[in-house]
Amino acid sequence: MQIGQKKTTGQKMKKERNRGRETDRKPNISQIQKTGEHCIYAKRCGGCDYQGILYSQQLSKKQSYMRKLMEPFGKINPIIGMDDPYHYRHKVQAAFSCNKRGHIVAGVYEKHSHDIVDVEQCQIEDAQADAIIREIKNMMRSFRIRAYDEDTGYGLLRHVLVRKGYHSGQIMVVLVLVSPILPSKNNFVKALRKEHPEITTIIANVNNITKLEPNSNMIYFNNDSSCDIGPKYKNILMGVFEKNGNFK
Numbered sequence: 001m002q003i004g005q006k007k008t009t010g011q012k013m014k015k016e017r018n019r020g021r022e023t024d025r026k027p028n029i030s031q032i033q034k035t036g037e038h039c040i041y042a043k044r045c046g047g048c049d050y051q052g053i054l055y056s057q058q059l060s061k062k063q064s065y066m067r068k069l070m071e072p073f074g075k076i077n078p079i080i081g082m083d084d085p086y087h088y089r090h091k092v093q094a095a096f097s098c099n100k101r102g103h104i105v106a107g108v109y110e111k112h113s114h115d116i117v118d119v120e121q122c123q124i125e126d127a128q129a130d131a132i133i134r135e136i137k138n139m140m141r142s143f144r145i146r147a148y149d150e151d152t153g154y155g156l157l158r159h160v161l162v163r164k165g166y167h168s169g170q171i172m173v174v175l176v177l178v179s180p181i182l183p184s185k186n187n188f189v190k191a192l193r194k195e196h197p198e199i200t201t202i203i204a205n206v207n208n209i210t211k212l213e214p215n216s217n218m219i220y221f222n223n224d225s226s227c228d229i230g231p232k233y234k235n236i237l238m239g240v241f242e243k244n245g246n247f248k
Helices: 010-017 029-035 055-073 127-142 185-195 230-240
Strands: 091-098 104-109 116-118 157-164 171-177 199-206 216-222
Touching: 091 116, 091 127, 104 127, 127 157, 127 171, 127 185, 185 199, 185 216
Parallel strands: 171 199
Antiparallel strands: 091 104, 091 157, 104 116, 157 171, 199 216
16 A cells, blocks of 8 residues: 555655654755745645745635635635734644654654654644643653554554643643553653643543544543543543544
8 A cells, every 4th residue: 555645666665655754854944944934844744734834925825715715705804814823723633653763753644644744843733732742752761652553553652632721721631542551550640740730631542443533531630620621521532533634
């Protein structure tokens, strides 16, 4: 099975077949600055379509689309942009894997593939959520937690989802595992909350199939039963998993 939209041959095809393996290739920041792009992951990331261009250009493109779609039906008012178009996404999901050097990578799927772009910090995701994902990534080696490998079927952690309450600031962390057994679970939770005491709820979602669904959920930690996230986790989990429509 070939992964990717473009047909390639030889070594390039082999690289495209290796999911999550090409993440050692770091973006050239100086080149990005010369081209005027603001996001260093824009050329590879499948998370958004517009972050590689200036916000004013994003609004202009969207205004043009709206005009083409809706102008026959009435007047189209100008789109009102955000004052600060950064770090507004309060639901953050990261896929985990290992690259060819055995290093853990965490981020989003590359366009038209299952290759994982190792994203340290996203411009549109909540910075606190990104920091929690980075901390989990750093903790995995000391706790001997292996990232799931789609090619071999080995590994434990598939995804991490962080959801932050917009008004309360409370934070829910969901660990998507292929097994209900997390090594040193209690110590892992304590270590994570030591670095991020703002975490309100930690849930394990056990899922050993390809399709992401809330099959089996276990609460590892719930600090406040009155919070706007914890008690509603079952309903929230039904809507938190987003699929990358570009891969099959």
